[in-house]
Amino acid sequence: MITDATAKRNVMVLVAAQAVLGAQMPMIFTIAGLAGASLAPSVCWATLPISMTVIGSMLTATPISAVMQRFGRRTGFAIGAFGGALGAAVGALGLATGNFALFCLGGFFSGIYMSAQGFYRFAAADTASEAFRPKAISWVMAGGLLSAVFGPQIVKLTAEGMAVPFLGTYLAVIGLNLVGVFLFLGIDIPKPVAASPGSAAGRTRRELLRTPTIAVAMVCATVSYALMNLVMTSSPLAVVGCGFQTRNAADVVTAHVLAMYAPSFVTGHIIARYGAERVIALGLTILAGAGAVAIAGVELGNFFGALILLGIGWNFGFIGATTMLTAAQRPEERGRLQGLNDLIVFGGVTMASFSSGGLMNCSGGSVQAGWQMVNLAMLPFLVLAGAALIWLWLRPSAMRD
Secondary structure, three states: OOOHHHHHHHHHHHHHHHHHHHHHHHHHHHHHHHHHHHHOOOHHHOOHHHHHHHHHHHHHHHHHHHHHHHHOHHHHHHHHHHHHHHHHHHHHHHHHHOOHHHHHHHHHHHHHHHHHHHOHHHHHHHOOOOOOHHHHHHHHHHOHHHHHHHHHHHHHHHOOOOOOOOHHHHHHHHHHHHHHHHHHHHOOOOOOOOOOOOOOOOOOHHHHHOOHHHHHHHHHHHHHHHHHHHHHHHHHHHHHHOOOOHHHHHHHHHHHHHHHHOOHHHHHHHHHHHOHHHHHHHHHHHHHHHHHHHHHOOOHHHHHHHHHHHHHHHHHHHHHHHHHHHHHOOHHHHHHHHHHHHHHHHHHHHHHHHHHHHHHHHOOOOHHHHHHHHHHOOHHHHHHHHHHHHHHHHOOHHHOO
């Protein structure tokens, strides 16, 4: 019988993976836009490499989920790490040769890792009891706290360490992936039992999407993640464009990623006490506050304040939505639902990432105007997610699942 002792051991492995392998994501999001600006034929395409990472994540979410459903979590996570190493290698080659298309291709391959990392939170719930599940998810997400410190510090050490700017950073990412893949030898999650002829196959994708709780969880997860990406993608460009240094941009990203993961030590307890829906509502409110602080000014304090609130809002919104989703799934639907969820989530993040560069660089006559447009774009999506949550609250409990 699987107990929470097994779940806790798995959580420790996944926390370590978040800390080591996860460090590459703040590294990439800190420098990819800046490196892209130096390679792209137009500044409007500066964030395309980041968008390609998100596209890679979106397109590989369903295949990686299927691999995990058939061969287990360990295999899927190893594929993700090797994808991250490949993406960094191709990106490094693009930087070294000044080839923007090749640099973008590297970003696409990096999305394989980003997709696999997205399943860490689901893996934490696989062997956990119902009572431990929200805590397991939040603890794994808390592992990103270490990556928030580790990643940007590596950027500071490596960004200017070679003749080609940022090349050293991409070489460091290769090393993180090759070392980090060995962590998954310690994971102990049984492979899903293959369905036997005549056994229940669970709801179809159409039926899952028509289930109110699942649909609202997906909407809130997508909005939380997409808006976080929309603002974070542009923030290094905005910080540097407003007269500050690359190291200031790295510090802002560090503060942001710390804020993304630090609340995870308590988010699970808050969800267990007050419910996922209330925590999601709080997250959406904090995201709105982040936009208000960003619009209020472009001093360094505004950047720090806005990005910290952005991280906290993402944490509550995204972990709350993940908990809601896992509570609504059946064992035989796990691979189907989780792959579908991340396809939709990262589809939204892809659109946000594409929009971020255009809004930032091409929607106004100055960096300040572009930064305001990025943050104003949050409003309609926050209204959408809030309305979906209110709609679910007003439905009788028997009609939610």
